[in-house]
Amino acid sequence: MLRIGLSGGMGAGKSTVARALVERGAILVDGDAIAREVVAPGTPGLAALVSAFGAGILAADGSLNRPALAAVAFADDEARATLNGITHPLVGQRTAELIAAAPADAIVVQDIPLLVENRLGALMNLVVIVQADLPLRLRRLEEFRGISPADAMARIDVQATDDQRRAAADVLLDNNAGADDLLPQVDALWHERLVPFERNLRNRERAPRGAIRLVASDPAWPDAAERLRGRIALVCGAEARRIDHIGSTAVPGLAAEDVIDLQITVADWAAADGIADALAAAGFPRLDDIRADDPKPGTDPAAWEKRVHVNADPGRAVNVHVRVEGSPGQRFALEFRDWLRVDPAAREEYSAVERKAEAAAAGLTGSAAIAEYLAVEGPWFDEVYPRVLAWADTR
Structure with a gap:
């Protein structure tokens, strides 16, 4: 219904x-x-x-x-x-x-x-x-x-x-x-x-998505994220220790793909799997073929485990990343967002990478587009990861 x-x-x-x-x-x-x-x-x-x-x-x-x-x-x-x-x-x-x-x-x-x-x-x-x-x-x-x-x-x-x-x-x-x-x-x-x-x-199916395309920053993105956060909080209850707007649409003034990224922080993987059915019933089915972030150099690959839910609504693209509290992926998602919010040079650097990734994925859709996009974006994230941690440690 x-x-x-x-x-x-x-x-x-x-x-x-x-x-x-x-x-x-x-x-x-x-x-x-x-x-x-x-x-x-x-x-x-x-x-x-x-x-x-x-x-x-x-x-x-x-x-x-x-x-x-x-x-x-x-x-x-x-x-x-x-x-x-x-x-x-x-x-x-x-x-x-x-x-x-x-x-x-x-x-x-x-x-x-x-x-x-x-x-x-x-x-x-x-x-x-x-x-x-x-x-x-x-x-x-x-x-x-x-x-x-x-x-x-x-x-x-x-x-x-x-x-x-x-x-x-x-x-x-x-x-x-x-x-x-x-x-x-x-x-x-x-x-x-x-x-x-x-x-x-x-x-319990995801809505299809088209080509990857960056658009100008939309001042309505925070409101959209807040509406989604409210719905997710209602279905997850206490299992969600926090729900945050992350990714490019969470950075004011930054051009981005029109996709709202949210992160649900949970205590452990039992909690993550326990909320999967409730999220699917609320319009956020899980992608069972994505179970981890790309591990960053010098880290334990097993520590980058995650779950991903996406949108059933064809009118609003959403990625919901479920990560365990204190894991490197959970921390990096928040600190990378905050770094971009306060550092204009970092935003410019990231925008240039995003434009190259968009060009690489031009004309493609689905998994093929994502693969080409990440082939450009991934190495930059590997390089920037220690920079973000160093910045976060000085705050």
């Missing part, structure tokens, strides 16, 4: 996206619908709200008067916390029931208005955020939902900012131009990413 978290600011158009995904075959778990269901007349949820906020939040027929509730529940942080403390557990329980009832091969879209605010992204395989400019959202809310700009802003001001939503998004859908522009984006997302991702996830 592939779980997609869908969110966006009020009036951004996530309901339009949700409907479009359902039309293409997704199963929708609608957070707003569930939130209404758990406080319907006669439910314990509605009784708890009346107890907390008074009978003034009820309509004449005994149902919840949502504007009246909003007027008191969004008045201050304490009132909002009370509201969330009542409704969130009920919504969570009902959500879990609906997800458990979905088929194993389903693409489940969870429409969650407060996904970012409640930090639920790590529970999802992907987070999709629908975005639109604030003035446009306010006009839509007033025209189609009858919410005045003042009332809308009172709610928007206590929700996540656009920058926070962008940082949480694996996929951004732009809805400034309307449905004619939005729906092709949804169609491409469905066919090019969600369907193959679900298939790869179910079969």
Whole structure:
């Protein structure tokens, strides 16, 4: 089962996206619908709200008067916390029931208005955020939902900012131009990413990769790494002693292949092998043909053992290196990254090597490309290894 978290600011158009995904075959778990269901007349949820906020939040027929509730529940942080403390557990329980009832091969879209605010992204395989400019959202809310700009802003001001939503998004859908522009984006997302991702996830297979190509440094790489780190931390639990963003994409300003490299540090190989199934089930299948780094000259080859997991998601290339704490490979990955971060000359030297390696792998894909790339890069790493250790020892 592939779980997609869908969110966006009020009036951004996530309901339009949700409907479009359902039309293409997704199963929708609608957070707003569930939130209404758990406080319907006669439910314990509605009784708890009346107890907390008074009978003034009820309509004449005994149902919840949502504007009246909003007027008191969004008045201050304490009132909002009370509201969330009542409704969130009920919504969570009902959500879990609906997800458990979905088929194993389903693409489940969870429409969650407060996904970012409640930090639920790590529970999802992907987070999709629908975005639109604030003035446009306010006009839509007033025209189609009858919410005045003042009332809308009172709610928007206590929700996540656009920058926070962008940082949480694996996929951004732009809805400034309307449905004619939005729906092709949804169609491409469905066919090019969600369907193959679900298939790869179910079969525990890696997504294919193309040619090795360096691109300009992307300021979004740290956010992508943090989202992945959160998902991996959730499935590994205490077995992961630390999870770090390593490699070229962890060095600001450095051109790199668009691949996020993460390192999971574990206590021993029993722990590394123990998390393999959980990582595969979360979308990071293991490559059983890679069991070690290339040992550096003058070191014990057996000390360079590792495990490697990669991405099932065709839209985000990821390498997850699992190494034992204190091993030379674990230490070198961190110290090499930090050396590049602080030494401009080292970055320039490494960039030149990377460009030569890229040229050597030009026109190739898969294992052939990797072999040619490493044939250039490997000797340089052998040479630089003692330099990095010497630098690290002086810190």
